[in-house]
Amino acid sequence: MALVNIDQVHKYYGDLHVLKGVDLKINAGEVVSIIGRSGSGKSTLLRCMNGLEAYQEGAIIVDNKEVSSDEKQVRLLARSVGMVFQSFNLFPHLTVGENIMLAPKLVLKLSSKEARELALDKLTKVGLAEKIDEYPDCLSGGQQQRVAIARALAMSPKVLLCDEITSALDPELVGEVLRVLEQLAADGMTLILVTHEMNFARDVGDRVVFMHQGKVWESGPAKAVFAQPSTPELQSFISAVL
Amino acid sequence: MIEFTNWDLLRNLLLATRWTIALSLTAFIGGALVGLLLTAMRLSGRRPLQWLVRGYVEVFQGTPLLMQLFLVFFGLSLLGLDISAWSAAAFALTFFTSAFLTEIWRGCIDTLPKGQWEASRCLGLSFQQTLGRVILPQAIRVALAPTVGFSVQVIKGTALASIIGFVELTKAGTMLNNATFEPFKIFAMVALIYFALCYPLSLASQRLEKKFNGAR
Numbered sequence: 001m002a003l004v005n006i007d008q009v010h011k012y013y014g015d016l017h018v019l020k021g022v023d024l025k026i027n028a029g030e031v032v033s034i035i036g037r038s039g040s041g042k043s044t045l046l047r048c049m050n051g052l053e054a055y056q057e058g059a060i061i062v063d064n065k066e067v068s069s070d071e072k073q074v075r076l077l078a079r080s081v082g083m084v085f086q087s088f089n090l091f092p093h094l095t096v097g098e099n100i101m102l103a104p105k106l107v108l109k110l111s112s113k114e115a116r117e118l119a120l121d122k123l124t125k126v127g128l129a130e131k132i133d134e135y136p137d138c139l140s141g142g143q144q145q146r147v148a149i150a151r152a153l154a155m156s157p158k159v160l161l162c163d164e165i166t167s168a169l170d171p172e173l174v175g176e177v178l179r180v181l182e183q184l185a186a187d188g189m190t191l192i193l194v195t196h197e198m199n200f201a202r203d204v205g206d207r208v209v210f211m212h213q214g215k216v217w218e219s220g221p222a223k224a225v226f227a228q229p230s231t232p233e234l235q236s237f238i239s240a241v242l
Numbered sequence: 243m244i245e246f247t248n249w250d251l252l253r254n255l256l257l258a259t260r261w262t263i264a265l266s267l268t269a270f271i272g273g274a275l276v277g278l279l280l281t282a283m284r285l286s287g288r289r290p291l292q293w294l295v296r297g298y299v300e301v302f303q304g305t306p307l308l309m310q311l312f313l314v315f316f317g318l319s320l321l322g323l324d325i326s327a328w329s330a331a332a333f334a335l336t337f338f339t340s341a342f343l344t345e346i347w348r349g350c351i352d353t354l355p356k357g358q359w360e361a362s363r364c365l366g367l368s369f370q371q372t373l374g375r376v377i378l379p380q381a382i383r384v385a386l387a388p389t390v391g392f393s394v395q396v397i398k399g400t401a402l403a404s405i406i407g408f409v410e411l412t413k414a415g416t417m418l419n420n421a422t423f424e425p426f427k428i429f430a431m432v433a434l435i436y437f438a439l440c441y442p443l444s445l446a447s448q449r450l451e452k453k454f455n456g457a458r
Contacts, residue, residue, distance in 0.1 A: 052360055071287075071369065078366030089357035093379045102375060103365035148361075155365060 001064065003028040003159060003190055004049060009058035011044060018044050019055065020214035026207075028158065031191045033201035033222065036211035037237065042194045045211065046161050049192070050074065050081040063158050078107070082157030086164040088144045090136040090151070096123070097132040100151045108155070122150035126180050142173030146180055159190040166197055178204075198241055202226045210234045246422050252431060258414030259435055265400045265410055266439075268332045270393055273339025280344040285351065285373065295344065302341030308402050310334045315406045331403035339396050346392060350385040351377060387451035394440045394447075401436075411435060 004026040011019035018041050026032050034042045047053040049060055054069035061067070063080040091099050100119035104110045110118065123129045126146040128139075136144050145165055152160055162181070166174045178197065182204050185191055195201055201208055205222040210233075212218075218225065218234050226242075229235045280298065283291040302310065314337075315330035325333075354377060362372035404413035415432040419425050 050364060052363070074363055075366045075368065078364055081364075083361075083364040085357055085361065087355070087357050089355070089361035091358065091361070091376055091380075093383075103367060106368075106371050106375070107366040151365070 001061075002026055003030075003063060004192070005059070005061040006045075006049070007059045007061075009045075009048060009055050009060060011041075011048060011053065011055040018214055019048070021058070022211075022214070022216055024209065024216055024219075026159070026190065026192060028190050029188050030207060031185045031205045032193070032207045032209060033205040034192065034194045034209045034211060035196075035198070035201060035237070036217075040211040041214040042211045043163055046163050046192065046194050049161060050077055050083055052083075075107075078103075078157075079155060080158045081161060082152030082155055082159070083161045083163065084145070084148050084152055084165045086167050088136075088141070088148045088168075090144055090148055092136055095133050095135055096128070096139070096147050099136065099147060100154045103151075104154050118154055119150070122153045123147070125153065125183070126150045127176075140173060141169045142176045145169065145177045149177075149180055149184075153184075159192060160184065162191065162193040162195070164194050164196065166195070196241070198226070198238070210237065212237075246418070248427075251418055251422070251428060254418060255411060255414055255428075255431055255435060258409055259411050259439075261408070261410040262397065262400050262412075263439070265328075265331055265335065265403060265408070266393070266397045269335030269339050269400070270396050272332070272336035273343055273396070274389075276336060276340035277343035277347065280340060281347050281351070282373065284344070284348065285377075286369065299341045299345050302338055303345065307334070307338050307399050308405065310338055311402055311406055327403065327406045327408035330406060331400070331408050335396065335399060335403070338399065339392075342392055342395070343389065346388050347381065347385050350388070351381045353384060354380055383454045386454060387447050390443055390450060391447035394443050397439050397443075398436065 002025040004024070006022055006024040009019050009022045010017070022045055034046065036042045044053055048055045049062060049067060051067050051069045051074035059066060062077065065077060065080070067073070067077060091102070094102065097116060097119045100122060101112070101115035104115045104118055105112065120129055120132060123132055126149055128143060128146055128150070131139060131143065131147070136147065139147065166177050169177065174197070178200050181191065181193070181200070185204055193201070193205070202222050207219060208222045208225045209219040210217050210225070212233050218229065218231050225234070226238060229238055280295045284295045311331060311334040314334040315325065315327065318325045318330070358376055358380070359372060362376050367376070400410055401412040403410055404416060407413070409417070411432055415428050419428045422428065
């Protein structure tokens with residue numbers, strides 16, 4: 001069974017029908033980029049995958065667990081699904097190390113020593129080991145986002161959801177974050193990205209999913225989809241953004 | 243008629259000030275504890291609890307403190323509970339303080355980005371862990387200045403306890419005035435003592451606001 005199974009999911013915000021029967025399967029180790037215009041439902045779909053948003057019909061099964069927005073379920077899911085946000089959402093009152101250690105200590109019950117080793121290990125992975133005792137506001141946006149990735153990795157997720165994680169960054173800081181993602185992809189991490197970085201989606205992603213009007217409009221191997229989009233909607237989207 | 247020196251007057255007022263301070267502290271500490279509980283209830287996401295808190299806050303914010311005092315003092319004695327002026331004042335002021343602190347803290351917590359809750363949730367932290375380790379440590383910095391500022395309102399509010407016969411600073415002033423018929427002098431002293439209690443707190447509140455304003 002695929003790691004992420006999305007089956008005929010519908011989501012409404014009141015009268016607004018945001019997701020209109022989404023089907024999507026993602027296997028372990030895949031790097032999937034979800035692209036589309038704003039309002040196409042791509043961020044909503046991502047947030048449904050870990051229970052941050054509730055959906056009304058259909059089913060999402062991640063790592064053999066059905067996703068619901070029930071508080072307990074979301075916490076259980078946190079062990080298999082990590083998430084990185086556009087606005088980093090680091091805890092500003094904690095140091096970089098404490099940001100990463102908090103959940104492993106409280107949720108996985110690691111000792112302080114084990115948690116610090118874990119934090120150091122993950123920070124090394126994103127190239128920021130020397131920042132472990134600094135506060136987030138002493139770091140650049142790119143560094144903060146790398147810390148947020150390290151924080152998510154510390155819970156050893158099976159899949160990492162990235163919600164437009166480079167959109168809030170200055171252009172010169174985007175590269176360092178994408179390089180971390182590239183490294184993760186090379187290590188075999190399952191990545192699902194909602195992104196506007198088309199070059200990254202094409203060159204690093206295995207698969208591209210184009211969302212339009214609350215549906216998966218087109219999907220396929222990244223390079224092929226970009227080279228020969230088959231729907232006029234994707235053609236016009238690609239020519240607009242590339 | 244007995245002659246009172248100024249020192250006699252001041253000394254007696256200062257002795258009564260002890261009760262103003264005791265009542266203020268009781269109300270403030272009690273109000274903070276109840277307020278913390280109400281704040282946790284409000285954040286729990288359970289609708290009935292949220293409505294309860296909302297109703298509580300609206301009732302105590304929407305009625306005069308004096309009426310709350312009367313209702314506790316006379317209401318409970320109607321029910322056959324013999325309640326002292328001290329207890330009635332302490333209870334009423336605790337309710338009053340908790341309602342306002344809950345509202346002040348609500349504002350402070352609401353200024354924190356929603357992403358702090360979401361990130362905590364995605365990391366698997368429970369509601370209590372999120373509140374205790376992520377939200378409150380940040381909210382406290384924001385809340386400190388308005389909370390200390392509100393303590394001034396509590397101190398001034400204790401003056402109303404004089405009406406149900408509790409002998410604190412204002413009541414002592416009234417009693418001394420009845421004996422000396424020097425209202426201007428007596429109440430000037432009373433006012434000065436209140437000012438001496440409240441001014442340092444106002445000052446502290448302003449300092450705190452400067453210190454934490456815009457800081458992380």
